[in-house]
Amino acid sequence: MDDRQLAQLSRIFKTYDKDGSGGVTFxxxxxxxxxxxxxxxxxxxxxxxxxxxxxxxxKVTIGEWIDWKSSQ
Structure with a gap:
C-alpha cells in the first residue's frame, strides 16, 4: 500500500471515528x-x-482498519 492510499484510508477512518477517540465502535x-x-x-x-x-x-483502531482493508 502506497502513501497516497494510506492517507486516503486515514481520512476515511477519521470520518468513521465521530468522537475522535482513535477507535471506531460498531x-x-x-x-x-x-x-x-x-x-x-x-x-x-x-x-x-x-x-x-x-x-x-x-474498537477498531486505524491500524486494525488499515490491516483489514489491506487484506481485502
Whole structure:
C-alpha cells in the first residue's frame, strides 16, 4: 500500500471515528451507512467489524482498519 492510499484510508477512518477517540465502535461503523440496515445487513456489517477488530476490544483502531482493508 502506497502513501497516497494510506492517507486516503486515514481520512476515511477519521470520518468513521465521530468522537475522535482513535477507535471506531460498531455504532460509529454502522452510522456511516446512508441507509437503514436490515437485520441481514447488520449481521454482515457486524461480521466485517469483528474481523477488523483484531484484538476484540470492541474498537477498531486505524491500524486494525488499515490491516483489514489491506487484506481485502
Amino acid at each position: 455504532a460509529e461503523w454502522v452510522a456511516m451507512k446512508n441507509y437503514t440496515l436490515s437485520s441481514d445487513q447488520e449481521k454482515r456489517e457486524k461480521g466485517w467489524y469483528d474481523q477488523a477488530d483484531a484484538n476484540g476490544d470492541k
